[in-house]
Amino acid sequence: xSDHEYTPTSKVGKWFNDRLPLLTLANHLTDYxxxxxxxxxxxxxxxxxxxxxxQIVTGLTLAMHYIAHADMAFESVEHIMRDVNYGWLIxxxxxxxxxxxxxxxxxxxxxxxxxxxxxxxREIIWIIGIIIYLLMMAAAFMGYVLPWGQxxxxxxxxxxxxxSAIPLVGEGIVTWLWGxxxxxxxxxxxxxxxxxxxxxxxxxxxxxxxxxxxxxxNNNPVGIDIKKPSKDTVPFHPYIVIKDGFALLMFMIVFxxxxxxxxxxxxxxxxYIEANxxxxxxxxxxxxxxxxxxxxxxxxxxxxLGVVAMLSAILILAVLPWLDTSKIRSAVFRPLYKQFYWILxxxxxxxxxxxxxxxxxxxxxxxxxxxxxxxxxxxxxxxVLGFKEKTLPVPLSITEPVLxxxxxxxxxxxxxxxxx
Amino acid sequence: MSDKKPKxxxxxxxxxxxxxxxxxxAVVWPLVDQMNPDASVKALASTEVDVSSVKPGNTITVxxxxxxVFIRRRTPEEILEAKSxxxxxxxxxxxxxxxxxxxxxxxxxxVCTHLGCVPLNDKGDYDGWFCPCHGSHYDTSGRIRKxxxxxxxxxxxxxxxxxxxxxxx
Numbered sequence: 203x204s205d206h207e208y209t210p211t212s213k214v215g216k217w218f219n220d221r222l223p224l225l226t227l228a229n230h231l232t233d234y235x236x237x238x239x240x241x242x243x244x245x246x247x248x249x250x251x252x253x254x255x256x257q258i259v260t261g262l263t264l265a266m267h268y269i270a271h272a273d274m275a276f277e278s279v280e281h282i283m284r285d286v287n288y289g290w291l292i293x294x295x296x297x298x299x300x301x302x303x304x305x306x307x308x309x310x311x312x313x314x315x316x317x318x319x320x321x322x323x324r325e326i327i328w329i330i331g332i333i334i335y336l337l338m339m340a341a342a343f344m345g346y347v348l349p350w351g352q353x354x355x356x357x358x359x360x361x362x363x364x365x366s367a368i369p370l371v372g373e374g375i376v377t378w379l380w381g382x383x384x385x386x387x388x389x390x391x392x393x394x395x396x397x398x399x400x401x402x403x404x405x406x407x408x409x410x411x412x413x414x415x416x417x418x419x420n421n422n423p424v425g426i427d428i429k430k431p432s433k434d435t436v437p438f439h440p441y442i443v444i445k446d447g448f449a450l451l452m453f454m455i456v457f458x459x460x461x462x463x464x465x466x467x468x469x470x471x472x473x474y475i476e477a478n479x480x481x482x483x484x485x486x487x488x489x490x491x492x493x494x495x496x497x498x499x500x501x502x503x504x505x506x507l508g509v510v511a512m513l514s515a516i517l518i519l520a521v522l523p524w525l526d527t528s529k530i531r532s533a534v535f536r537p538l539y540k541q542f543y544w545i546l547x548x549x550x551x552x553x554x555x556x557x558x559x560x561x562x563x564x565x566x567x568x569x570x571x572x573x574x575x576x577x578x579x580x581x582x583x584x585x586v587l588g589f590k591e592k593t594l595p596v597p598l599s600i601t602e603p604v605l606x607x608x609x610x611x612x613x614x615x616x617x618x619x620x621x622x
Numbered sequence: 623m624s625d626k627k628p629k630x631x632x633x634x635x636x637x638x639x640x641x642x643x644x645x646x647x648a649v650v651w652p653l654v655d656q657m658n659p660d661a662s663v664k665a666l667a668s669t670e671v672d673v674s675s676v677k678p679g680n681t682i683t684v685x686x687x688x689x690x691v692f693i694r695r696r697t698p699e700e701i702l703e704a705k706s707x708x709x710x711x712x713x714x715x716x717x718x719x720x721x722x723x724x725x726x727x728x729x730x731x732x733v734c735t736h737l738g739c740v741p742l743n744d745k746g747d748y749d750g751w752f753c754p755c756h757g758s759h760y761d762t763s764g765r766i767r768k769x770x771x772x773x774x775x776x777x778x779x780x781x782x783x784x785x786x787x788x789x790x791x
Contacts, residue, residue, distance in 0.1 A: 356739065360755060363738040378654075382663040384688030392657065480683055480690050482740040486755045500756055505736055505772045561757050 230416070235435035236442050237422035239600045243313040244420065245449030246306050247412075252450055253303040254408065258401050260296040268348065270394035272387035275350035276476040294465040300342050301468045302457045304491035307335060311519075316543055318531030319421040325523040327414040332520045334407050339516075341400040342489065344393040351473030352483050358385045358393070360486060364499075367509040384479060424600055425532025434600040485560065493557030494550050498576070500561040501569040511573065518580050525580055527588025535594040539587055546579050668791030670783065673727075681743050683732055686790045690732035690740050691778065692751075693788065696762065701725045703749060704763035711767075714774045718763045721777050729780050729788060730764045736771035751775070 208229040210216045219225040267286050269278040282289035311331070314320050320328035347358045362379050366372040381388025419430050428434040436442070460468065468490060472483045488496050498515050502508035518525075533540040549572050556569035597603045669686045673693055676682055681694040696704070704718040705725075722728045732740050732751075739755035746752030747768060748761035758769030765774040780790045 356755075360737040360739065363736075366738075378658050380659075381657055382659045382688060386663075386688045388657075388660070388663065479688055480685065480740065482754060484754050486739065500770070503770055505770055508770065 232437065232439040234416060234438040235419065235431035236438050237420055237428055237434060237600060238436045238441075239422050239424060239434075240420065240442065240445070241423055242445075242449055243309065243316075244422075245446045246310040246313065248446035249306045249450055249453050250303070250310060251408065252453075253299060253306055254401065254404060256299050257296065257303060258405070260292050260299060261398070261401065263292050264296055265398065268394075270348070270391050272350060272390050272477070275348060275390060279349045291461070294461045298457065298460040298465060298468065300345065301460070301489070301491065302453075303338065304342070306453070307338065308491070311335070312547060315546075316533045317421055317423060318425050318526070318528075318533070320523050321526065321531050322523065323418045324415075324421060327411060328523060329520055330407055330411045330414060332516075334404055334411065335519075336516065337400050337404050337407070339492065341397055341404070342491070344397040344400070346473075346489060347390065347393045348397060349473060350390065350477045352475045352477060352481075353470045353473040353486070355385060355477035355479065356482055356486050357488060358389060361488075362389075364509050364512075367506040369506070386479075421531060422600065423532060423534065424597060425530065425534070426596055426599070428600060487558055490554065490558070493555075494553035495557075497553040497557035497569045498573045500557070501566065501573045511577075515573075515576060518577070522580065522584075526584045528584075528591060528593070529588070530593045530596060532596075535596050536587075536591060537594065538591045542579060542583055542587065546576070549575050549579070668789060670787055670789045672786055673788055674786035678726070684790070686731075686778070691790055692728070692730055692732040692743075692764070692775075694728045694743075696722070696726055696728055700749065700762040704761060704765075707761065707763075707765075713766050714772070716763075716765060716774055721763050721765070721774070724782070727788075728762075728764060729790070730775045730777045733775065734758055734771055735766065735773040735775065736769070741775070 208226045210219050210225050215225055264282065267278065267282045267289060269275060279293070282293050284290075286292075314328065314331075343357070343361060347354045362376055362385065365375045365379065368375060377383065379389070380386065381392065419428075422428070431437075470487065475483075487493070495512050495515055499508045499512040502511045528536060528539065530536055533543055553569065553572045553576065556565050556572065559565040561569070666687060669684060669691075671682075671684050671693060673682070673695070676693065676695045678695050679697045679700075681692050683690045683692055685691070701718070701722075704722075707718075709715045709717070718725070721730070734741050734753040734755065736753065736756055736758050739753050741751035741753040741758070741760060743751060746759035748759050750762045750764060750767075751760040752758070753760075753769065753771065756770050758771035759767050760771075760775060761767050763774075764777075766772070778790055780788055783789045
């Protein structure tokens with residue numbers, strides 16, 4: 203991985219490193235050459251790592267007080283809020299932490315979309331990222347069920363019922379997921395188990411995500427290949443560490459604002475009513491971060507096709523590196539793509555808003571148009587754009603626009619091939 | 623090496639894989655099946671309900687297998703409305719006679735066939751039920767008329783034990 207051989211200075215260090223090269227790994231991570239033009243949109247990887255660790259630590263401590271039983275779960279959560287020392291703080295960090303996690307992951311994903319970070323040779327990084335995103339949604343959904351409030355119960359009912367859309371075996375799968383004939387205690391205990399497991403799976407995938415990243419190295423705002431290390435790079439430590447640290451502090455201010463000043467604004471009041479299988483809340487809404495997909499589900503009038511559309515909306519991202527036919531990565535040099543990018547962002551935000559509104563009248567119509575556009579973007583616009591778009595000239599290096607010329611010939615040659 | 627030996631080896635490999643697959647399957651199945659409804663869940667299979675206090679036009683909701691069951695004593699107008707619907711107007715064609723053995727009593731799972739919410743009584747465009755989650759409308763026979771739900775609300779197995787008691791399940 204590292205471009206030079208590393209030898210620890212101390213004798214003990216050398217002895218240890220010869221047997222387990224952890225110090226070589228640490229050295230690789232510190233010296234890791236990073237493009238020097240990375241902007242603040244690149245700090246969300248570090249922020250996401252922070253979010254994951256926060257969720258694991260607060261989750262472990264909550265699990266010491268929570269009781270996964272249909273008769274006691276709701277009360278045990280109130281017990282955490284009222285009796286456990288700092289229980290309110292830990293739970294509010296955990297529940298708002300989920301929202302912060304998704305906020306950061308959406309910025310991270312849209313950063314990648316803008317700068318073409320998913321393109322060759324970074325497809326595997328991107329696909330691992332999509333798997334992490336899917337696992338995050340599963341963990342968030344199951345975590346939301348654990349307090350056993352009305353939204354927990356009915357959210358669990360609606361989402362598990364999505365599987366009943368599968369022909370023939372659907373009903374059997376739903377019964378199997380529930381461990382009964384409705385969402386009940388067996389469902390709660392297994393969701394708790396899986397909710398506990400998934401963060402550690404995510405942690406493992408994060409290691410792979412970073413490993414895969416360190417093979418080609420970071421993409422950058424200009425989106426060109428650079429020689430590493432060179433005048434175009436800076437070592438990860440201290441340059442990126444400080445930048446990431448500063449961004450993390452800014453992020454934590456937003457995080458703390460939610461935790462301390464409006465800890466329930468992202469939740470639903472209905473979840474402070476204990477689960478009741480006899481009454482469905484008047485308006486079931488998932489958490490904000492799932493709303494765009496919920497809007498897609500509801501905009502299709504057929505049960506099975508609705509579920510298919512919703513799942514496709516997520517899975518289509520996994521094949522994005524092959525749907526986007528343009529060789530130019532960064533939207534900075536793609537005048538048309540840049541506009542479609544912002545339209546897509548607006549489209550997703552509109553879908554999110556429609557997902558929160560009742561599925562009727564004008565809302566439903568707008569959601570349908572937005573759903574159609576979402577798929578149009580990925581299946582038609584992106585593939586065609588790669589052939590039709592006239593891209594702007596790409597600089598030979600990161601320093602070239604400032605100083606002129608490229609510090610390395612390989613990059614210059616590589617980029618010439620794009621100009622044809 | 624002669625021709626015979628690799629064949630023998632291939633056979634042994636295939637046989638080993640096959641035995642291994644059976645072994646893995648035998649271990650995996652209990653791990654999967656433990657998630658299916660257990661004996662205590664299955665034991666709660668039937669419920670008896672006293673319906674003597676239900677007046678025409680009223681619905682009671684009882685819990686059976688963790689799910690709500692609607693028991694509605696229908697008015698003559700509702701029965702007439704349910705019977706007068708043409709089969710071709712229905713998304714999931716079922717005759718009212720087949721859904722309510724005694725036309726006065728409609729017994730069905732109060733579970734929307736879309737994604738499992740509990741529909742609301744006396745609501746919707748067809749004087750029956752309306753599901754608030756995703757907007758499915760059901761008629762006075764609990765049949766789907768409008769919205770994303772694919773099927774009519776399910777009629778469970780039930781019987782009148784005597785004039786006042788219904789046994790569900």
